[in-house]
Amino acid sequence: MAPSEAEEKWARLDDHLRARLREDLYGRWFRSLRPVALDGERLAVAAPDKFHRDFVDDNYRHWFDEEVIPGVLGERLRIQFVVDDAPRLPSPAASAQPSIAPPPVVTPAAEADAFSRDARPNPRYTFETFVVGESNRFAVAAAQAVAAKPGKNWNPLFLHGSSGLGKTHLLHAIAHAIPLATPGARVAIVSSERYTNDFVDALSKGTMADFRKKYRECGALLVDDVQFFAGREKTAEEFFHTFNALYEQNIQIVLSSDRSPKELKGLEDRLCSRFGWGMRVQIDTPEFETRAAILKKKAEVEAIELPDLVAELLATHIRSNVRELEGALMRLAAFASLKAEKITEALARDVLSDHIPPPGYKPSIEKIQEAVALKNGLTVAKLTSPSREQKIALPRQIAMFLCRELAKDTYQTIAEKFNKKDHTTVIAAVQKVSELYDTDSAVRASIDELRTVLGGS
Numbered sequence: 001m002a003p004s005e006a007e008e009k010w011a012r013l014d015d016h017l018r019a020r021l022r023e024d025l026y027g028r029w030f031r032s033l034r035p036v037a038l039d040g041e042r043l044a045v046a047a048p049d050k051f052h053r054d055f056v057d058d059n060y061r062h063w064f065d066e067e068v069i070p071g072v073l074g075e076r077l078r079i080q081f082v083v084d085d086a087p088r089l090p091s092p093a094a095s096a097q098p099s100i101a102p103p104p105v106v107t108p109a110a111e112a113d114a115f116s117r118d119a120r121p122n123p124r125y126t127f128e129t130f131v132v133g134e135s136n137r138f139a140v141a142a143a144q145a146v147a148a149k150p151g152k153n154w155n156p157l158f159l160h161g162s163s164g165l166g167k168t169h170l171l172h173a174i175a176h177a178i179p180l181a182t183p184g185a186r187v188a189i190v191s192s193e194r195y196t197n198d199f200v201d202a203l204s205k206g207t208m209a210d211f212r213k214k215y216r217e218c219g220a221l222l223v224d225d226v227q228f229f230a231g232r233e234k235t236a237e238e239f240f241h242t243f244n245a246l247y248e249q250n251i252q253i254v255l256s257s258d259r260s261p262k263e264l265k266g267l268e269d270r271l272c273s274r275f276g277w278g279m280r281v282q283i284d285t286p287e288f289e290t291r292a293a294i295l296k297k298k299a300e301v302e303a304i305e306l307p308d309l310v311a312e313l314l315a316t317h318i319r320s321n322v323r324e325l326e327g328a329l330m331r332l333a334a335f336a337s338l339k340a341e342k343i344t345e346a347l348a349r350d351v352l353s354d355h356i357p358p359p360g361y362k363p364s365i366e367k368i369q370e371a372v373a374l375k376n377g378l379t380v381a382k383l384t385s386p387s388r389e390q391k392i393a394l395p396r397q398i399a400m401f402l403c404r405e406l407a408k409d410t411y412q413t414i415a416e417k418f419n420k421k422d423h424t425t426v427i428a429a430v431q432k433v434s435e436l437y438d439t440d441s442a443v444r445a446s447i448d449e450l451r452t453v454l455g456g457s
């Protein structure tokens with residue numbers, strides 16, 4: 001049978017990747033990809049499972065869209081990574097892939113059927129690969145305590161924090177660790193999305209008894225991103241009953257969310273209050289040292305030669321999201337591999353110029369005002385107005401703080417640009433925001449994100 005257009009295009013891309021990438025990198029992430037469809041300007045490529053799909057999507061999609069596809073095919077196709085659900089016979093090439101250790105989960109065969117491949121913990125997300133720092137120390141301690149004695153310490157454990165700070169990683173680490181401490185325990189780990197789909201499926205097929213067995217007859221239930229239950233009333237109600245059934249039997253429940261139970265909108269109070277019954281732990285944005293350590297750990301796991309200086313450069317400029325930090329490292333590693341060069345500061349500055357500004361770069365006061373206004377849904381006119389409303393006053397103080405730190409202008413110049421006669425207003429704002437940075441994690445996350453966006457160091 002003649003190859004399809006999708007197969008032809010992918011074959012050219014694949015030849016390029018195989019010839020240019022380091023063998024281990026190619027073998028681990030690219031060899032098992034296969035084209036599934038070409039639909040207009042979109043090339044769908046399947047990865048063997050959800051973790052693989054998420055990883056290539058997070059780390060390589062932009063690189064494909066912006067560099068590889070235009071370079072090799074000379075056209076602007078968009079790549080879309082999907083999960084491969086077609087059964088395939090093992091091929092000699094596939095069996096030559098470097099193997100990734102299977103997750104250390106004790107799962108009886110019959111139960112393994114109930115939880116398909118993408119509902120098992122990611123082998124890469126373990127406590128060993130998680131870097132502990134001030135920002136997550138408490139969350140890790142709680143996660144380890146729960147994993148050691150499920151259902152005994154804190155039930156439920158509720159982990160919350162901004163996107164990309166390691167909540168999913170910790171959930172999976174718990175899922176790996178529970179069966180080690182409690183042999184035979186079957187851990188059900190799912191995203192709220194997956195739980196919802198299973199529920200809808202069970203409703204439409206009339207298989208609710210199987211659904212309930214699957215989620216209620218387990219040693220622990222771990223659900224990622226429960227904020228997505230909001231607005232899905234029927235699913236949330238079913239989850240309320242799942243929660244009660246497990247809780248009454250002292251079965252460990254671990255939940256993650258991008259906000260605290262109190263801040264969850266669109267969910268019934270009775271569910272939110274249950275989320276807060278056990279232990280709630282926040283994960284904050286990591287400090288510089290933790291960011292650098294995460295990069296070094298990641299480089300070690302991926303066998304990437306990363307000089308300390310480059311790790312520090314990335315950690316200085318990418319602050320608010322570990323996923324972005326890792327993405328930058330993977331992009332850098334792919335480029336180094338393609339160019340057959342070592343990773344150096346010069347290469348990092350070249351490849352990651354969207355994250356790392358040139359040495360000596362300073363954003364202007366106007367640029368800072370625009371970025372702060374945008375982030376807070378304000379106009380620059382509002383930000384620089386005399387309003388004392390908290391939703392305007394705090395962003396204004398943050399903007400002044402950043403002007404001092406990044407633009408390095410004098411207090412007087414900053415005051416003038418904010419329509420203030422008196423420069424002591426700026427001095428007071430800088431002092432207040434410095435204190436808030438140490439005591440208020442939301443302010444810290446917001447400032448770190450703005451620093452990354454503005455490219456200051």
Ligand SMILES: Nc1ncnc2c1ncn2[C@@H]1O[C@H](COP(=O)(O)OP(=O)(O)OP(=O)(O)O)[C@@H](O)[C@H]1O
Binds near residue numbers: 125131132136163169
């Ligand atoms: N402290 C850490 N040590 C090692 N890796 C980390 C750490 N924190 C985050 N990561 C890595 O960062 C990436 C993003 O983390 P993860 O997916 O767990 O974030 P999340 O908080 O669940 O985000 P979201 O809310 O968007 O789902 C993962 O690859 C994870 O391994």
